[in-house]
Amino acid sequence: MPIPSPSSGTLHRSLGTMAIVGLGLGYMTPTVIFDTFGIVSEETNSLVPLAYLMAMVAMAFTAVSYGRMVRVFPSAGSAYTYASETMHPNVGFLIGWSSLLDYLLLPLVNALILRSYLEAFFPDVPPAVWVVLVVLMITALVLFSMSNTSRLNGILVMFSILLIVVFVFLTWRQLMAGEGNGTPFSTTPLWHEGASLGPVITGATIVCFSFIGFDAITMYTEEAKDADTVPRAILLTLLIGGAIFFIAGWFAQSVFPTMEGFSEDALQNSALPEMAELIGGNLFKAFLTAAAFAATVASGLASHASVSRMLFVMGRNGRGPISRGLSYVHPRFRTPAISVIFVGVVSLLAIPLNLDFVAALINFGALMAFTFVNLTVIVYFAWRKKLVKTPKEIFTNIVLPALGVFSTAVLWINLSPDSFRYGMYWFVAGVVVVMVLTRFFRRPLRMSLEEGVAVPEPETESEPSQPSQPS
Amino acid sequence: MRLVVGYVSNQRGVDAVRLASTLAGSRRAALDIVVVLPLDTPTFDMYSPDRAYQSAMDKQGQEWIDEALALVPEGVHAQGHVVRAESIAEGLVEAATDPAYGIEAHFIVIGAAHRGLIGRFSIGSSAGSLLHSSPVPVALAPVDYEPHPAITRLTCATGLLPGAEVLVELAIGLADDWHVPLRLISLLAMGKERSEDARHEIHAIAERHVDDLVAQANDVLPDDFPVTGVLGTGRSLEECVHALEFESSEIVMVGSSRLGGPKRLFLGASANTILHALPVPMIVVPRDYVIPELVHGD
Structure with a gap:
């Protein structure tokens, strides 16, 4: 037996394509389709499957671009690193800043979804009580460093997929019995009288939210068997996840051509418990909600831990009292306690906010990051490497990523006006932060969120801890 | 004599280092000051900046080690290790018994929990599990232990x-x-x-x-x-x-x-x-x- 060396850093694993695809599906939390179904069905005038199809096509170009960049920066794995390295550190920072909003909102979304589930079962209890309880529980678990749910995640994903299969089967029976459209083979879920493209695009911007997570598997590059594994897995995760969403969406839309009879909460937050009840009765409602609940808690723990880790890393890179607080590590729990609690406090915003609003806000940052991943492919391969000599190179290095830029940008500008506006506020705040950090672009940015990735950092004359003197 | 000192960045850790220094004063002894950090298994968490996080944690561990080494009096030989383990007790036992660190430690030195209301000693959870699992003797420092030149x-x-x-x-x-x-x-x-x-x-x-x-x-x-x-x-x-x-x-x-x-x-x-x-x-x-x-x- 090998003796573990005291200072061994990273673990070496060899993950195959399907193992990574499984992890990717875990991040996507497949049951999320039912959570957003009510919102999207209303928004698109009952064309949920089409919205998923559009989102998937846009994501597919981005998935290919991620696959390209993963080979260039195997140890990184994030849009902001790609943008920092190929464009400019300031651009990278702004992408990172937008992503930060996503990261901060993800634990909140999980709290929101859990609130919805509990509300469906206990309608008399004020929802704020559930938010506080859920946030307290998750914060405590992360604080006591019990957030590693990777082993559990696999089981939860399999269980969720199984229940989605049961859902499709039950829906099929109801359709055959004459419910909804009366047949699973009608094309009305894809197009029908009175439908128009604009709302479907807006719907697609919401369902992008379901796909978030497929890009997270880029971080397994070093654990993957070979260089092709991750690029292949990204695309496969997207296609399999998309297929699950499309099929589940198709059957759900066939049996619920309209959202008539659903409660206000189902249309603003999660529609999952009510859909399950209408399709399979109380027992199925209990099962599906329990599975989704467990998957959401696991996802909530993971995102809460991740975000607090990110804040901790940023805190350690920064200076000043806020940074000192965020970089505090509790001596006994050995977790970044103040960051963890801060994320918990942010999650309490699940009391006043709604899922449709938060999901759209998350998509603001995600779509911006996706757009830039596509752009970095063009910048890196076509411009810096000048790989545009053959028609094939022009196709893969310009046309394909340009289609990615176009499709994600179309989704981005079609976000609901509210979320676009709030997203822009956050973005402008980011620009201000960059200007402060760089003293109006006179000083290079010294901030790297990923250790081991060389961020060029020229020697500066001025002492960094001193405020710069006006000259 | 080799002493493994379990250091945490609070009074308990300070007490442990002081007791170990006192023990070392009695007899030429080498102190291995150990900070135990959680295992850095990939968490597979969404978006987690794992690598940066773990390296920042390692730096934090090293800072704690430096903090502890500064408490060791002149003339006592001490070195620090950041150990990764499931629990603090496990990490200390590993540092005490794993041949990769040297000969088996004669003692594991830790501090008693600070929050005891009655008496000087109150066992924290990590001390508790250590006292129920360690294969080598465990030395417990009372709260606010004052260092001495040697055991008398x-x-x-x-x-x-x-x-x-x-x-x-x-x-x-x-x-x-x-x-x-x-x-x-x-x-x-x-x-x-x-x-x-x-x-x-x-x-x-x-x-x-x-x-x-x-x-x-x-x-x-x-x-x-x-x-x-x-x-x-x-x-x-x-x-x-x-x-x-x-x-x-x-x-x-x-x-x-x-x-x-x-x-x-x-x-x-x-x-x-x-x-x-x-x-x-x-x-x-x-x-x-x-x-x-x-x-x-x-």
């Missing part, structure tokens, strides 16, 4: 029941090694339920037991070596302990279980009671501990 007396507390042979043997060996006076005490807690005669009888047995222990020590140790025997009596173990006087620079050794009580986990009921009543540091010795050569040797 070694007290070995036993009871009447058998099973303390290893403990006594180790105490004799250590006293010899450290050149400090050895005090062998037998604790006899007697409730009122026994008859006067029975109490006298047990008292006589206990006195003989103390004499036997002293004789055993005198057999091994040089002729003029200061060995004393004391019988501590009282209605309860707490009373027995309170009846004795302790020097602030002495250390008390107890066995892990069967200390006049039924066999429990590693830390027996009696040892636990003694620990809560004791004003000075103590070393808990596992029952089936194999005493390493080096204690007698170098």
Whole structure:
């Protein structure tokens, strides 16, 4: 037996394509389709499957671009690193800043979804009580460093997929019995009288939210068997996840051509418990909600831990009292306690906010990051490497990523006006932060969120801890 | 002698380093100051900046090590390690026993929890699991322990029941090694339920037991070596302990279980009671501990 060396850093694993695809599906939390179904069905005038199809096509170009960049920066794995390295550190920072909003909102979304589930079962209890309880529980678990749910995640994903299969089967029976459209083979879920493209695009911007997570598997590059594994897995995760969403969406839309009879909460937050009840009765409602609940808690723990880790890393890179607080590590729990609690406090915003609003806000940052991943492919391969000599190179290095830029940008500008506006506020705040950090672009940015990735950092004359003197 | 010191960045860690330094003062000893961090297994968390996080945590661990090393007095040899393990107890045992770190440690030194309301010692969760799992003796520093240049007396507390042979043997060996006076005490807690005669009888047995222990020590140790025997009596173990006087620079050794009580986990009921009543540091010795050569040797 090998003796573990005291200072061994990273673990070496060899993950195959399907193992990574499984992890990717875990991040996507497949049951999320039912959570957003009510919102999207209303928004698109009952064309949920089409919205998923559009989102998937846009994501597919981005998935290919991620696959390209993963080979260039195997140890990184994030849009902001790609943008920092190929464009400019300031651009990278702004992408990172937008992503930060996503990261901060993800634990909140999980709290929101859990609130919805509990509300469906206990309608008399004020929802704020559930938010506080859920946030307290998750914060405590992360604080006591019990957030590693990777082993559990696999089981939860399999269980969720199984229940989605049961859902499709039950829906099929109801359709055959004459419910909804009366047949699973009608094309009305894809197009029908009175439908128009604009709302479907807006719907697609919401369902992008379901796909978030497929890009997270880029971080397994070093654990993957070979260089092709991750690029292949990204695309496969997207296609399999998309297929699950499309099929589940198709059957759900066939049996619920309209959202008539659903409660206000189902249309603003999660529609999952009510859909399950209408399709399979109380027992199925209990099962599906329990599975989704467990998957959401696991996802909530993971995102809460991740975000607090990110804040901790940023805190350690920064200076000043806020940074000192965020970089505090509790001596006994050995977790970044103040960051963890801060994320918990942010999650309490699940009391006043709604899922449709938060999901759209998350998509603001995600779509911006996706757009830039596509752009970095063009910048890196076509411009810096000048790989545009053959028609094939022009196709893969310009046309394909340009289609990615176009499709994600179309989704981005079609976000609901509210979320676009709030997203822009956050973005402008980011620009201000960059200007402060760089003293109006006179000083290079010294901030790297990923250790081991060389961020060029020229020697500066001025002492960094001193405020710069006006000259 | 090799001491593994479990450091956490609070008073408990400070107490541990101070006790280890005091122990090292008695005898040329090497301190391995250990900070245990959680395992850096990939969390597979969404978006987690794992690599940056782990390297920042390593830096934090190193800062804690530096903090601890600054507490070590001049002339005491110490080095620091950041160890990754599932729990603090596991990491300390690994650092104490894994050949990759050197010879097996003679003691693991930790501080007692700070929040104890009654008594000087209160066992935190990591100390608790260490006391129930460590294969090497564990030295516990009381809260706000003041460092001393060296240990000035070694007290070995036993009871009447058998099973303390290893403990006594180790105490004799250590006293010899450290050149400090050895005090062998037998604790006899007697409730009122026994008859006067029975109490006298047990008292006589206990006195003989103390004499036997002293004789055993005198057999091994040089002729003029200061060995004393004391019988501590009282209605309860707490009373027995309170009846004795302790020097602030002495250390008390107890066995892990069967200390006049039924066999429990590693830390027996009696040892636990003694620990809560004791004003000075103590070393808990596992029952089936194999005493390493080096204690007698170098």
